[in-house]
Amino acid sequence: MQKIISTLFISFCLAFGVFGQTTHVIFDTTHGAVEVELFDDTPQHRDLFLQAVKDSVYHQALFNRVIAGFVNQGGELDEPILQEEAEGLRKRERLPAEILPQHYHYKGALGAGRDDNPEKASYLAQIYFVIGKVITNAELDALEKAKSIKIPAKHREIYTSIGGIPRLDGDYTIFGRIVRGLDVMEQINQVDTDSSDVPLTPVVFSVRVLGEAKH
Numbered sequence: 001m002q003k004i005i006s007t008l009f010i011s012f013c014l015a016f017g018v019f020g021q022t023t024h025v026i027f028d029t030t031h032g033a034v035e036v037e038l039f040d041d042t043p044q045h046r047d048l049f050l051q052a053v054k055d056s057v058y059h060q061a062l063f064n065r066v067i068a069g070f071v072n073q074g075g076e077l078d079e080p081i082l083q084e085e086a087e088g089l090r091k092r093e094r095l096p097a098e099i100l101p102q103h104y105h106y107k108g109a110l111g112a113g114r115d116d117n118p119e120k121a122s123y124l125a126q127i128y129f130v131i132g133k134v135i136t137n138a139e140l141d142a143l144e145k146a147k148s149i150k151i152p153a154k155h156r157e158i159y160t161s162i163g164g165i166p167r168l169d170g171d172y173t174i175f176g177r178i179v180r181g182l183d184v185m186e187q188i189n190q191v192d193t194d195s196s197d198v199p200l201t202p203v204v205f206s207v208r209v210l211g212e213a214k215h
Helices: 002-015 043-054 078-086 137-147 153-159 182-188
Strands: 023-029 032-038 061-067 071-075 109-112 126-130 174-180 204-209
Touching: 023 043, 032 043, 032 182, 043 174, 043 204, 137 153, 174 182
Parallel strands: none
Antiparallel strands: 023 032, 023 204, 032 174, 061 071, 061 204, 071 126, 109 126, 109 174
């Protein structure tokens, strides 16, 4: 089954021009390397992420919330951000949303976390990788009805074969996707966690721009 999913994922990458974007980065994790492309049509999120990499925000960082069959989240957690903002210890800063219909929550997508702000603006230093699960057409039909939306046929094809989290579409900015190392991210998604979804053994990662030296 894993080989079938990997083959489907590679076919998906080729079909949708995954290798045509300007910038690729490598996540060096405790479980292996993951190559990610950043989308050119979400330039604010791309550039913010690259600046964060330059500033070492994602050097020896943690996947600090891992929810099996859902997401692997890294960077800052919601709770300290919101608490510090409420106490006036930091200024409330968000990045305007860049939510585009062609970028959706299939397995391997890279998204920006956020709170429940009505603008759907993103945190400056919180990311997540979509894992999700394979979705049935009946479930997609029900989602269409519940959200009064129409799910494109090509999205359905991916959700019913590779999987993902379609209920998040249109609510969070997706600004990249895995092109190599999806199996690594799946392994991370299976680590043991505590009741707060924190890995019992820290899952550490550092990010570098492809072509730069590994530190």
